[in-house]
Amino acid sequence: MEKKSDEKRLENIPLVREFLDVFPKELPGLPPVRQVEFQIDLIPGASPVAQEHANHLRIILELLRKEKLYAKFSKCDFWIKTVQFLGHLVDSQGLHVDPAKIEAVKNWASPTSPTEIRQFLGLAGYYRRFIKNFFKIAKSLTIPTQKDKSLQVLSNLHDLFGCFMDYFWS
Secondary structure (H helix, E strand, O other), rough: OOOOOOOOHHHOHHHHHHHHOOOOOOOOOOOHHHHHHOOOOOOOHHHHHHHHHHHHHHHHHHHHOOOOOOOOOOOOOOOOEEEEOOOEEEEEEEEEEEEOOOOOHHHHOOOOOHHHHHHHHHHHHOOOOOOOOHHHHHHHHHHHHHHOOOOHHHHOOHHHHHHHHHHHHO
């Protein structure tokens, strides 16, 4: 009975196979990944870990330079505390909404039709993980999108939208 290895091998990754000249066989002195891992939630002032990380970074950059692979430092950031990524801010405290990205939601004009309500809820729903009870708050805005609702419900749409925005930003 043969045991198949569940170990993932670097050579089995399609991208690595395609660019063999860039990966570890060509960089024999590359430190193993476990030595390069760095946690973002370290205790401030933990200099030995930061110094070790700086040494590993220096080694990797030197190895890349020997292989004629260069980093453009104007496009690189090191030792930053907050990173913007896909409309969010990532820091040692976790994931946060990027204030620049929510301006579109804040400045959204009051919807006048069920289609515009759906468009707004789709955009606002992207940030639902940051808003407590988002679905309870948004439920009032879904009522006018239903086909059998009267024009009276649509006439109250501006008020519903205003209430939603008040809850949304509080």
